[in-house]
Amino acid sequence: MIHTSFSGRLVMLGFGSIGQGVLPLLLRHIAIPRENISIVTAEARGQEVAAEYGIGFTVEAVTRDNLRDVLIPRLRRGDFLLNLSVDVSSVELMKLCQELDVLYLDTVVEPWAGGYTDPALTPSQRSNYAMREEAIALREAAKGGPTSITAHGANPGLVSHFVKQALLDIARDTGTIIAPPPASDRAGWASIAQSLGVKVIHIAERDTQVADRPKKPGEFVNTWSVDGFVGEGCQPAELGWGTHEKALPPDGHRHGFGCDAAIYLMRPGASTRVRTWTPLEGPFHGFLITHNESISLADYYTVRDAAGNAVYRPTAHYAYHPCDDAVLSVHELAGKNWQMQPEKRLMTDEIVRGMDELGVLLMGHAKGAYWYGSRLTIEEARKLVPHNNATSLQVTVAVLAGVVWAIENPRRGVVESDEIDHDRALEICRPYLGEVVGVYSDWTPLQDRGALFPEDVDASDPWQFKNIRVG
Amino acid sequence: MIHTSFSGRLVMLGFGSIGQGVLPLLLRHIAIPRENISIVTAEARGQEVAAEYGIGFTVEAVTRDNLRDVLIPRLRRGDFLLNLSVDVSSVELMKLCQELDVLYLDTVVEPWAGGYTDPALTPSQRSNYAMREEAIALREAAKGGPTSITAHGANPGLVSHFVKQALLDIARDTGTIIAPPPASDRAGWASIAQSLGVKVIHIAERDTQVADRPKKPGEFVNTWSVDGFVGEGCQPAELGWGTHEKALPPDGHRHGFGCDAAIYLMRPGASTRVRTWTPLEGPFHGFLITHNESISLADYYTVRDAAGNAVYRPTAHYAYHPCDDAVLSVHELAGKNWQMQPEKRLMTDEIVRGMDELGVLLMGHAKGAYWYGSRLTIEEARKLVPHNNATSLQVTVAVLAGVVWAIENPRRGVVESDEIDHDRALEICRPYLGEVVGVYSDWTPLQDRGALFPEDVDASDPWQFKNIRVG
Ligand SMILES: NC(=O)c1ccc[n+]([C@@H]2O[C@H](COP(=O)([O-])OP(=O)(O)OC[C@H]3O[C@@H](n4cnc5c(N)ncnc54)[C@H](O)[C@@H]3O)[C@@H](O)[C@H]2O)c1
Ligand SMILES: NC(=O)c1ccc[n+]([C@@H]2O[C@H](COP(=O)([O-])OP(=O)(O)OC[C@H]3O[C@@H](n4cnc5c(N)ncnc54)[C@H](O)[C@@H]3O)[C@@H](O)[C@H]2O)c1
Numbered sequence: 001m002i003h004t005s006f007s008g009r010l011v012m013l014g015f016g017s018i019g020q021g022v023l024p025l026l027l028r029h030i031a032i033p034r035e036n037i038s039i040v041t042a043e044a045r046g047q048e049v050a051a052e053y054g055i056g057f058t059v060e061a062v063t064r065d066n067l068r069d070v071l072i073p074r075l076r077r078g079d080f081l082l083n084l085s086v087d088v089s090s091v092e093l094m095k096l097c098q099e100l101d102v103l104y105l106d107t108v109v110e111p112w113a114g115g116y117t118d119p120a121l122t123p124s125q126r127s128n129y130a131m132r133e134e135a136i137a138l139r140e141a142a143k144g145g146p147t148s149i150t151a152h153g154a155n156p157g158l159v160s161h162f163v164k165q166a167l168l169d170i171a172r173d174t175g176t177i178i179a180p181p182p183a184s185d186r187a188g189w190a191s192i193a194q195s196l197g198v199k200v201i202h203i204a205e206r207d208t209q210v211a212d213r214p215k216k217p218g219e220f221v222n223t224w225s226v227d228g229f230v231g232e233g234c235q236p237a238e239l240g241w242g243t244h245e246k247a248l249p250p251d252g253h254r255h256g257f258g259c260d261a262a263i264y265l266m267r268p269g270a271s272t273r274v275r276t277w278t279p280l281e282g283p284f285h286g287f288l289i290t291h292n293e294s295i296s297l298a299d300y301y302t303v304r305d306a307a308g309n310a311v312y313r314p315t316a317h318y319a320y321h322p323c324d325d326a327v328l329s330v331h332e333l334a335g336k337n338w339q340m341q342p343e344k345r346l347m348t349d350e351i352v353r354g355m356d357e358l359g360v361l362l363m364g365h366a367k368g369a370y371w372y373g374s375r376l377t378i379e380e381a382r383k384l385v386p387h388n389n390a391t392s393l394q395v396t397v398a399v400l401a402g403v404v405w406a407i408e409n410p411r412r413g414v415v416e417s418d419e420i421d422h423d424r425a426l427e428i429c430r431p432y433l434g435e436v437v438g439v440y441s442d443w444t445p446l447q448d449r450g451a452l453f454p455e456d457v458d459a460s461d462p463w464q465f466k467n468i469r470v471g
Numbered sequence: 472m473i474h475t476s477f478s479g480r481l482v483m484l485g486f487g488s489i490g491q492g493v494l495p496l497l498l499r500h501i502a503i504p505r506e507n508i509s510i511v512t513a514e515a516r517g518q519e520v521a522a523e524y525g526i527g528f529t530v531e532a533v534t535r536d537n538l539r540d541v542l543i544p545r546l547r548r549g550d551f552l553l554n555l556s557v558d559v560s561s562v563e564l565m566k567l568c569q570e571l572d573v574l575y576l577d578t579v580v581e582p583w584a585g586g587y588t589d590p591a592l593t594p595s596q597r598s599n600y601a602m603r604e605e606a607i608a609l610r611e612a613a614k615g616g617p618t619s620i621t622a623h624g625a626n627p628g629l630v631s632h633f634v635k636q637a638l639l640d641i642a643r644d645t646g647t648i649i650a651p652p653p654a655s656d657r658a659g660w661a662s663i664a665q666s667l668g669v670k671v672i673h674i675a676e677r678d679t680q681v682a683d684r685p686k687k688p689g690e691f692v693n694t695w696s697v698d699g700f701v702g703e704g705c706q707p708a709e710l711g712w713g714t715h716e717k718a719l720p721p722d723g724h725r726h727g728f729g730c731d732a733a734i735y736l737m738r739p740g741a742s743t744r745v746r747t748w749t750p751l752e753g754p755f756h757g758f759l760i761t762h763n764e765s766i767s768l769a770d771y772y773t774v775r776d777a778a779g780n781a782v783y784r785p786t787a788h789y790a791y792h793p794c795d796d797a798v799l800s801v802h803e804l805a806g807k808n809w810q811m812q813p814e815k816r817l818m819t820d821e822i823v824r825g826m827d828e829l830g831v832l833l834m835g836h837a838k839g840a841y842w843y844g845s846r847l848t849i850e851e852a853r854k855l856v857p858h859n860n861a862t863s864l865q866v867t868v869a870v871l872a873g874v875v876w877a878i879e880n881p882r883r884g885v886v887e888s889d890e891i892d893h894d895r896a897l898e899i900c901r902p903y904l905g906e907v908v909g910v911y912s913d914w915t916p917l918q919d920r921g922a923l924f925p926e927d928v929d930a931s932d933p934w935q936f937k938n939i940r941v942g
Binding site: 117119123126208210211214215217234236266267268271275281282283284285321324327328331332334335336337338339352447448449451452453454470 | 588590594597679681682685686688705707737738739742746752753754755756792795798799802803805806807808809810823918919920922923924925941
């Protein structure tokens with residue numbers, strides 16, 4: 001089904017697992033002449049996929065120095081820059097697109113190469129909080145300008161739409177009568193979350209995909225970008241910081257600038273475990289990897305009083321169980337004090353089974369906990385779209401939805417996922433998400449605690465971050 | 472080569488991975504009529520292996536109630552009880568063997584079923600410290616009685632002999648002139664460790680064995696007893712507590728009874744990570760799983776002043792990187808708050824490659840760190856002895872050595888590994904240990920620390936446990 005048509009040129013920057021996976025979706029659902037699409041990427045990887053679809057392919061790594069030289073000749077007013085690269089500054093690309101009047105979408109606010117782990121920067125400066133602040137600082141100037149969607153993949157991205165759907169489901173199931181406001185009505189949505197009493201939002205993900213070959217020592221294995229995951233895993237653990245939280249964690253810090261919706265811990269997210277739950281896995285330990293949505297969700301769902309003080313905000317963060325081989329890769333990386341393994345492997349054809357169970361877990365409301373999300377198996381992902389695994393398809397279909405929405409809404413300036421109409425996005429994504437389910441649970445992070453050893457918990461409120469964190 | 476002969480009966484209790492692996496070694500190296508050997512075990516597992524060697528096989532689970540009824544008819548003066556079971560009290564078996572004048576060996580001080588995780592016991596009561604105290608309490612009464620070797624496998628067991636060899640190597644390489652005392656001269660050996668300045672001893676093990684099939688969700692996979700590993704992993708983390716340590720860990724506790732050589736942490740070892748190093752793996756994170764040797768080594772190498780106060784003792788503990796699938800199994804188990812997975816798999820024929828790099832790492836002396844141990848690959852283990860993988864062979868050959876030593880020294884009463892002649896034990900074991908190497912290193916737990924985040928370390932002494940523990 002064709003969702004929309006596009007007569008401009010579309011430049012894809014980066015052509016790794018996400019770029020390769022989204023190309024067949026773009027061609028299937030957007031009426032665009034093939035010759036209008038071109039790829040600029042840092043390496044030959046994916047060249048045969050580009051050739052399969054007859055898409056122009058240029059190997060050229062974009063740097064601070066050549067950014068304008070490489071991109072300006074390829075982009076003019078009304079074109080689209082789809083950024084699916086690593087190591088190229090999203091903010092610089094967004095600025096350029098505003099200047100050239102070009103539509104833009106990325107799936108993460110990416111710094112220049114090395115920006116995630118530059119020891120010359122403070123942890124706060126290396127945080128997603130700081131990177132998001134830089135991106136949304138462009139909002140004012142971009143008003144009425146070309147739509148520039150920041151951080152819209154699966155998560156960040158799709159999960160913002162899951163949160164809205166979950167809120168509407170909980171409202172329905174608790175007999176709370178509400179009229180869903182438009183996505184642009186931030187305050188309206190925030191007051192819904194507040195009235196439902198949502199205290200914590202996890203992006204609760206369990207990736208069970210496994211391969212026909214074991215991970216080798218010295219090899220980092222993942223179901224999506226190894227560089228991307230290692231980069232974010234080495235950033236400080238970050239979380240949107242809810243108004244119900246009684247005390248900052250001992251290693252928790254506020255940034256002292258910007259929206260103040262989030263805090264960071266003085267340690268890498270890849271060494272920080274949290275308790276969470278999904279319907280199929282049950283309780284598990286995920287990693288508190290920093291993500292853009294931890295901050296954007298917390299900011300979007302903040303209710304302030306007349307004086308501007310936050311009176312309601314949920315705690316929001318990622319609780320990620322990557323594929324088993326990635327858990328091992330992280331363990332090995334931590335053992336080497338975050339010095340990257342010599343080899344990397346992005347699992348594709350060698351995956352033999354498993355699924356990505358990716359959703360949002362809303363906690364603390366009248367019905368306890370509610371998970372809403374996608375269960376996509378590797379088999380189904382392969383059947384649905386070539387060049388995808390279960391993880392990438394949840395991302396690439398969200399990229400498709402974002403691109404369609406940007407084409408349909410071309411003058412919105414800088415837009416975050418929460419500001420995109422969730423109904424339209426979910427309509428586009430749903431056929432590609434496998435089973436989409438909402439499940440209530442009486443799970444809390446206090447369940448089965450302290451049986452063998454006394455544990456320092458806050459029994460008076462299960463939803464304190466202190467209870468969720470693995471000590 | 473026949474090491475010794477035995478004309479009594481030998482009863483093997485338990486016939487899992489270790490029992491099955493040791494049987495061919497016993498038959499190869501001890502002259503004993505096959506019909507004198509018999510097996511009593513709780514399940515049919517291993518029956519075909521017993522049949523292959525023509526050994527009598529009885530399925531009968533030993534319990535508190537039937538212990539005497541099952542064993543007394545099978546054992547008379549001068550026989551041997553080789554205990555390789557789980558869930559049967561080692562101390563009760565030792566008492567029975569003293570009573571019946573029967574030789575005895577086990578590889579761990581095992582409690583009755585459930586003893587590792589009985590919530591009615593305090594963590595101190597569930598500790599290896601307490602279990603070892605119970606075993607060595609039999610020493611006095613057993614003096615001059617039948618030899619009863621407690622906890623002699625690979626570790627505990629073989630590693631005690633590695634420590635002695637490592638001490639002699641370091642003495643040689645630092646030009647320290649010493650005459651190796653007999654194993655019975657505890658004070659002599661302790662003063663060698665003291666004079667060399669050994670501050671910390673790790674049992675540093677990296678098992679890289681991997682299988683042709685990935686671990687399934689809900690499955691605990693290991694290269695040796697799953698029950699054994701889960702049991703000890705759920706006990707408190709325990710470590711011999713060195714005299715150089717400046718402060719107890721915040722969650723550290725003394726037991727308040729017994730030898731006082733060790734402390735425990737108020738948490739399971741399977742959730743406690745430590746920094747360590749082996750020559751092939753380099754730096755890595757191991758689990759601080761409690762083990763008998765952590766306590767026995769610390770006790771053996773204690774030097775006391777005239778008033779009985781400890782003036783020298785090394786910190787000693789396990790730093791275990793089990794096979795990758797076991798790391799994942801532990802991660803999953805922790806996520807379920809230590810509620811055991813529904814399925815277990817002990818990896819044997821499905822192993823496709825890997826080795827067990829098992830040794831002792833002596834730190835803080837003039838040459839920094841010295842690792843001495845065994846590198847045994849799965850290929851070599853299979854070639855050397857049927858029904859073994861790399862992990863089991865390091866254990867089973869040490870069991871063989873202990874059995875031989877007990878037969879050769881039948882009136883020693885209760886004996887710990889440190890009290891066994893290391894030369895004789897290593898002589899028996901060496902042909903089965905693959906490469907046996909000693910390697911110096913300038914690694915310290917402070918290496919590469921604090922690059923991305925400030926860390927709370929004691930820079931003035933790398934060898935503080937505080938630096939070794941992963942926070
Ligand atoms: N929001 C989400 O849900 C989500 C999910 C997955 C990935 N991502 C992000 O999407 C991006 C791509 O992920 P992936 O799995 O495809 O990564 P990948 O590692 O498979 O591919 C990265 C691509 O970027 C290219 N590249 C690297 N440096 C470049 C440069 N200087 N100039 C141009 N191209 C360059 C590489 O050649 C490669 O084609 C990453 O930033 C990742 O973090 C977001
Ligand atoms: N010191 C070391 O280096 C070392 C290394 C590995 C294993 N071990 C110990 O050796 C023992 C055996 O290990 P494994 O890998 O062979 O274990 P396993 O789980 O493979 O086998 C255990 C055996 O004990 C038997 N058993 C269970 N309950 C019993 C009962 N009530 N009565 C009689 N038999 C019973 C089982 O049927 C099975 O044959 C364990 O205690 C383990 O901790 C020590």
